[in-house]
Amino acid sequence: MASIHWVKESAFxxxxxxxxxxxxRVLKRAxxxxxxxxxxxRPAYSAILDIGCGRGHALRMLDQRFHPTHISAIEIDDALIGDAVRQSEGCRCPVTVTAGNAEALPYADxxxxxxxxxxxxxxxxQHEKAMQEFYRVLKPGGVLLFAESCRKFIHSFLxxxxxxxxxxxxxxxxxxxALIRQSGFEVDPKAISTPYLWWSRPDVGALEWFGFGVPENREETLLNLVAMKGL
Structure with missing residues (x-):
């Protein structure tokens, strides 16, 4: 039986x-x-890799924000590649969009x-394998920008x-x-953010809207962090 590398998103x-x-509210905010x-x-981030670029909505944001000389983007869903290529045409820098798997990135060390x-x-x-690939393709001194939904959110009913x-x-x-650190990255505690945005909560923000405070003791729903690859 073939290995399963990913789960395709629903039509919704x-x-x-x-x-x-x-x-x-999600991509730009992150x-x-x-x-x-x-x-x-921060140094110049001349070469940027966008993992799981989807339809390519982050490409122009990365281009405008970091002014790279080249962006590479990889997406496992072939059906989205054409849209990502079209989005890339709005970038100032050259963009290469590739169909591929994050667990075996087609890029040199x-x-x-x-x-x-x-x-x-x-x-x-295969989280461990993918994170090791992120580490491998980064230059010494390079950065990983990681923004992810956590278990509490993914397991919620909606x-x-x-x-x-x-x-x-x-x-x-x-x-x-812990996974990112175990893969070799350096993560400063000051470079970790856990925003508790209304749309990520089990109650979709209803309790706060009715005047109840945001719980201090909670399982986080979102994680944004910057990790460094040592020199």
């Missing part, structure tokens, strides 16, 4: 990932948060200054109803941080 999920709400976690004396992985990792089945994921591999925020 594929539609939702193409909406303005996704692009502005990038804004990640940008604040990068070091102030130490090829990139930045690896960007936004809301893709929870579709991957998400299970509307989306599709490999449920048995979902991790807590602490487990993701």
């Amino acid at each position: 999920g594929i539609w939702f990932l193409n909406t303005d709400m996704w692009q502005q 990038l804004d948060d990640l940008d604040t976690l990068l070091p102030d004396n 130490q090829s990139f200054d930045m690896v960007f992985c936004h809301q893709s990792f929870h579709h991957i089945v 998400i299970r109803l509307l989306f599709r994921h490999p449920m048995h591999v979902q991790k807590t925020a602490d487990e993701y941080v």
